[in-house]
Amino acid sequence: MPPASSPSAKAVPAHAKQMGLASAVAIGIGGMVGGGVYAIFGSAAHVAGSALWLSFLVGGLVALATSYNYAKLGARYPTKGGAVEFLVRGLGDGVVSGGLNIYMWIGYVIALAMYAAGFAGYLMTFFPHDHPLWLPKAAAAGAVLLFTLVNVYGAAWVGRSELLTVAVNLAVLSVFAVWGCATADWQGLSRAGWAAPSGIAFGGGMLFIAYEGFGLVANAAGDMADPPRTLPRALYLSVCSVIVVYLGVAFAVLGHLPLARIDAASDYALSEAAGTFMGGKGFTVIAVGALFATAAALNATLYGAANVCWMIAKDGELPAAFDRLAWKLAPGGLFLTAGLVLVFVLFFDLASVAMMGSGAFLFIYAAVAYSHLRLRAATSGRPALIWLSIALCLSLLGVLGSNMYAHSRPAFWTMLGLFPVSFGLEWAYRRATGRRLKIGSTPGATKNPAGNA
Secondary structure, X not given: OOOOOOOOOOOOOHHHOOEOHHHHXXXXXXXXXXXXXXXXHHHHHHHHEOOHHHHHHHHHHHHXXXXXXXXXXXXXXXXXXXXXXXXXXXXXXXXXXXXXXXXXXXHHHHHHHHHHHHHHHHHHHHOOOOOOOOHHHHHHHHHHHHHHHHHHHOOXXXXXXXXXXXXXXXXXXXXXXXXXXXXXXXXXXXXXXXXXXXXXXXXXXXXXHXXXXXXXXXXXXXXXXXXXXXXXXXHHHHHHHHHHHHHHHHHHHHOOOOHHHHHHOXXXXXXXXXXXXXXXXXXXXXXXXXXXXXXXXXXXXHHOHHXXXXXXXXXXXXXXXXXOHHHHHOHHHHHXXXXXXXXXXXXXXXXXXXXXXXXXXXXXXXXXXXXHHHOHHHHOOOHHHHHHHHHHHHHHHHHHHHHHHHHOHHHHHHHHHXXXXXXXXXXXXXXXXXXXXXXXXXXXXXXXXXXXX
């Protein structure tokens, strides 16, 4: 869940750069611990079985390996552009880097659809079980429309409340995990319920989207007093902390619910588990917490990361003053983003959007790693670690893609088809407008040192 504040941060004078380690770690945790774990827990448990905790570990280790590239690149090129900046520096200003930016924007669109579907799943727990079949889709679409209006008309308090949002969500999940683990029946994690290794890896690929927000820490590198020291520590600490939280959540659910019951309550598995060891009020508290988390993730991603990608795709660079006014001055981008989110909400189920979103980010992070490989002389990056991150991302993407082809063919072809669409749109837009991608000026950095692609 990208924090609403991170992409909109105003330029900070050099003498005012004072973000410390704790603040940077908070950004990283806030970027990851959001609506994702609530939304896709049940779907991932369906494919990984009682080895779901291993799937969380697999996804987390891939994120940890990938964070190495963000640590090195962010320390060397501290800007708000994040992955977009890294891709342009490594691959040059061309159709490839531009197409990848569009594909990343679509990845955030898919993540938004996942948050909306997750919101609807927990909202349905407050309705009778025999509710109309169309109601969850309507609720998800309504959530998208609501937060589109929020972004159009301001509501600056939402951005200012981001720290509170992160703190409350982390507290709810931590209490749930600790309480659940303390009272768990560990027989629920027996190997008899484990999926095959391919299923565990498939679950890890599906769950990767619950970790994708770690890159937001790199966007804040320009606000750090000592990026080469603070950024790597913040990235590694935030990813490791989130792995621990997710493992605790997995143990708590698996220790209280049999797999059949998790399947039956797939859209609200955490609430169902809470009801067994926290009582009826616990069920309600977790359901409300899930609504809070998925709604905050929906709003923050729409306001933040999707807005960043759209502005760069449209104009080639971020505006000097980047805040909620940017969407108001370019409502076409907001409405296009929201419209595409509605398409994914209405035509795909929750598991499908989670898989497509994870696939998109695995590919983008592999591309960032490749950019780092080309820039390793400037960052002093270790080739072995860079290659490891590329191999892990592509391997997990391969497992995810093969399972999507076998079990969710429409989602597979959609994810694959978005590649030529993204690069085709970039090529056509460049020819029509002459727009070029511009990168920030970093002291001592050379623009496009890797040449054009």
